[in-house]
Amino acid sequence: MSHYLTFLAETATIVVAILIVAGGIAAIALSKRKPAATGQVQVTDLRRQIEQSAAHIEALRLDKKAHKAHQKALKKAHKAQRKDTEKCTYLLDFKGDIRASAVSALREEITAILQVAQPGDAVLIRLESGGGMVNTYGLAAAQLLRLRAAKIHCTVLVDAVAASGGYMMAVTADRIVASPFALLGSIGVVAQIPNFHRWLQDRHIDFEQFTAGKYKRTVTLFGENTETGRAKLREELEETHALFREFVERYRPQLDLEKVATGEAWLGSKALELGLVDQLATSDEIIVDAAQNGKLLQISYQRPKNLSQKLGLAAQRGWDNFWFR
Template sequence: MEFLVDYAEFLLRTVTLVIALIVVLAAIAALRSKGRSKGSGHLEVNKLNDFYKALRERLEHSLLDKAQLKARRKLEAKTAKAEKKAGESRSRVFVLDFDGDIKASATDNLRHEVTALLTLATAEDEVVLRLESGGGMVHGYGLAASQLARIRQAGVPLTVCVDKVAASGGYMMACIGNRILSAPFAILGSIGVVAQLPNVHRLLKKHDIDFEVLTAGEYKRTLTVFGENTEKGREKFQEDLEITHELFKDFVARYRPQLEMDEIATGEVWLGLAAQGKLLVDELKTSDEYLAERAREADLFQLHYAEKKSLPERFGLAASVALDRVLLNWWNRLNQQRFW
């Protein structure tokens, strides 16, 4: 019994610390919002073919003698001249990156990148998204997925590459791709919904501390951290989770109708090798391998929308990222996630 009391006190301290951090971040966010100038960002465009060419030429200079280098450059010039004379046009590949946190913060940049590429991209082009995300908030990843859906609606082929993880909200984004490529040991799936929170009501009651929750609307607040939770509130909370899960499954089924939804929408995750057998991915291949192949026959353009941030904004962003990492580590421990 003494152990439970000690644990409850430790939990209360932890919750208090988290609340304090949130208050600090809210203050920082307020500072960030002051004086923020709209439209201060800019789109960066890098031609990845030049990157691959620089790698190849550096290796050639190290391994080939002068005669071999001269012959190779002459052949390249001749080939380029022939292509130009024949009027051959190379297809274009627009490369995007999405590194997702709990809040899907990268959506702020993704939306501008998608808007930009859709002004030029056609059905003859391709968009490649290098995706890494373990999921997070429903509304954040719902918006991120909607940005990718714009590409599909415009009739531009979308290829999603997963090198490490695309789970939960991350897979919600990945499933929109016309093709999903995965590294052999990437983590995919987790088509499920989860929510959990501690409750310290009994501890407060033991120390004669009252905590009142006032609401207008029967289900304005179902479960709380400090108040007394009821069975009716739990049932409503569970009902909301089930509704969200059904919407999640319907969304995935719309873009991946080949999936056996009852079999894969259990919240489980699979490594790339097994995920291919479940039809969660179409091919086992890393993004490096795929882009290097496409660079031989197409022009690759990496797009990145960069927002110019002031010092308070950069400080606030760093603090937010740090908190995300703390929460993610805590989440992983609670769920006993395995690491290799």
């Protein structure tokens, strides 16, 4: 029975791998036949949504006379508010995966904001990410730095997690606000790679790899890893960690990096104590406050997905879940 279960597990692994590869190949083939659809920036007036929700509740809570008086008072307040030049706050959402795929939408959203933003305007970013690939999260952080360069005040809101690459993005903001039990930090670098060399040997399967360049491939999935290769990978991880530390120090110089750049992550209250965040609050509190003090527009970039893109995304998610979960 144990041999049979092992056989089933191995077969399932191979089938999953074949399906992932087949899905990816199909996605690539189909994408070459049809160009990607052009996306569009969508804008939602969140202040109006909040007011409409409140008005609906008030209509049910108050009697007819009291509700009429309340509506009259609201109209008067809005009229007075419109006489002044209102600042506008733009809300963006970034939910990061291992590849920071949402950066493709983020760059479009920030470009749109930079075309219309006025002095005094601000940006809120609801950020949720446990980190991932260094280069793609570096690009995401660079997109947020465009707001800093344009002198647009940016606040990052963390309700659940901003760790590793997610925290790299967060430090570019002028202010970081986290909920009390959000997880923040993880200023470190990790690489974990399964190795099937012994499994292949047991089945008398040879794996051959040809490279040019001493360190073209340091460690491998299927070949026999050497101490030299492992040492080179550790060296590269240390170099990346040093760059990460420098980046964090540039934008949050008040941090004691010897304490916080250890790869650990902390809950919101401890993160506040260490200086990783500036305030404890939920994103809802900050968003409602922004709606009460000016216009609040949610900006999102949407691109319709054809069949090939859906297959490609499914294959990518399957691969990520197989190796990184």
